[in-house]
Amino acid sequence: METLKNTFICMGLVLFFNANAQTLETKNETIISDQLKWSERMALSIMKRHPEAWQIDNHPAPKWDYKIGMILTGYEKLYNQTKDPKYYDYIKGYADKLIDKNGTFEKFDPKDHNIDFINAGKILFNLYNTTKEQKYLTALQTLRKNFDDYPRTPSGGFWHKKIYPNQMWLDGLYMGQPFYARYTVEFEKGEKLNDVAHQFELLHYHSFDKKTGLYFHAWDESKKMPWANATTGTAPHVWLRALGWYGMALVDALDYFPKDHPKQKELVQYLNELATAVSKYQDSSGLWFQIPDLATREGNYLEASGSSMLVYAIAKGVNKGYLPTSFGKTANKGFNGLIKNLIKIDANGEIHITQVCASAGLGGNPYRDGSYEYYISEKIKVDNSHGLGAFLLAAIELEK
Template sequence: MLTTYFDEYARDYEYYKGGAWCYEDGCLYRGLISLHQSSGDDRWFDHLQRLVDGQIRPDGRLVGYQIEEFNIDNILPGRALLYLHEQTGEQSYLDAAMPLARQLRHHPLTKSQVYWHKLRYPHQIWLDGLYMALPFKVELSKSLNDKAMEEEAINQFKTALELTCDTQSGLYRHGYDESRIQLWADPDTGKSSAHWGRAIGWLSMAFVDIIENLDEGEHKDELLSRFEELASRLTELHTKDDRWLQVLDKPDLPGNYPESSATAMFSYALQKGARLGLSASFARAGRDALVSLISKELHRDESGRLKLHHICCVAGLGPFKGLYRDGSDEYYLTEAINPDDIKGVGPLMMAHAERQRAEKDQQASQPASEIVASASSI
């Protein structure tokens, strides 16, 4: 069922912003990469290459990309360029990623040396942006054999963790404003007030994707330890049916609901965290979440097409389209909910891919005698 759903989704996918380079398309690309890595099925690679090639102009420039916007979101789909370069050996993909590398060299920084979320959101760090930029930076450092770049990315990530951590809850706040100007920012700490599920989902995925690319040593050990703390807290906060809420730690908040993109992100991150060295209990929690998400939210519409439901379309902080997003618990419940939004479907692909990898690993480690016995009993 899932293979058909993902295949049809990718086959019929329309670029999120009409073809302009954007993070939403990057969410699909991450899902397709994960499926290709876990299954070896070239259909996922073919979808990826077709879609990415459609966003590279004949002169090698990325469609709609403008470096002067200094939008950290635009970095995420660059990871697909690095993967295509790795898989094909074609220099054109690495060349296409270089404007993104230049953006990061010149992107505005907070005084603590972490990227601003965007030029139009000055002095602010959002959890979303950590996922958008830093795994790409670590992967690019490997492509270019640039250890200094990797070290810089790790230090930025660690600093951002300190600035957004809420020690009382064991969670992380969506945003931090070093200027303390924004109305959503606490005047003493600079942090926003709520724990939005998907923001912490972005962070969780950043954790595991960065950790995966690090050599054994102090940095990897420290980040694994910090993610283990977050993962433990997440397993305490899931709903009775193994999902997570839009406002993560407020089950009694009127109107709060199990949100599908956050659930998929946590499912992916918990399973991958276990693969990278954490307790197998986290993998079980991640798989349980995946099973629940599929059974509760993947339904056929009137045409018979499967769709994933209860995906928050977008949420943020500060001014946007004439409104001011104040970062309160209640604010996050006002945002639109859309079926089949790629910010839910992409992470669902990734969570499913992790389950596939685990099943393959289990089969590979199963003694031959057990395989024979199992086959003979069918």
């Protein structure tokens, strides 16, 4: 009886100490130091909320996702700077969750021809170069092959998606072209760089707004979509994040264009035109509006993801020597605007980004008409992955 009593006492003590240990652990949550750089503060905040990368945006199950791909390109840059293995492991963990030992993607049908699917493939180059595991090379080859029979507009532009025939969106340049450029340089002696440049040329020619120097969100070569201008085929409005995708696509694709390539100067010129134009529409806060050229219209707001993307594109353009150093002021003003107005810090040092447009597009079901009212009506979120990734990239670039 005494033995049984002692057993219950021991069990009670174990339960007591376990419960208190859990309480102690909860009370002593890891505090993210404000002495760290903004890039690491953001990276650690994301990891704290989402121990595995596939959980970002509160996904219920693992998914190969273009937004997570953007975020992990930031982690790759951080790892290259810090050599901290936790950043590398975070990237590798995501790839290994979605790609099996044979290099096959989970839930991927190449016939879907969705250019968004390509973007996260950028993390595979370094994984393959580091590990030399065949599965990463196989996965890279799978994504590259998708371009071989990818549907194109009559003038040779990749459709945004199979479900959006004959349409090119600025978003799609970021999703596909930096990957395509890197692959063709590393595995094909750069033979497809002209094709990469052609994608930018088409949207520069057809989506460029001469009045503002900015770019309309998309272009329908068939001019059949109800949202498309009957004469030009362009979407009715300039959308901030689309400008951001375009700027990031330019500076990232340019990484793989040799200076003596005949298209390199052309792409650099496009970047200079963009930086000049968006500087004119930068708000006094340093940020940009959801619809940049209609700042005073009712309902418009300063949006975090597109502002962060432009900061990244301009800062990298300056760092790479594509843009005059004077644009460094534009980038710094934008980043300071983000910190002052849209970044919030909680008691544990965790940082959050606010005023992020959750999503926006054209056509589809339910139908999106590209009107001003449509862009303003889309949900505004805190810590949406578009904002997390873009801020992380901007912070890394400015810390240089």
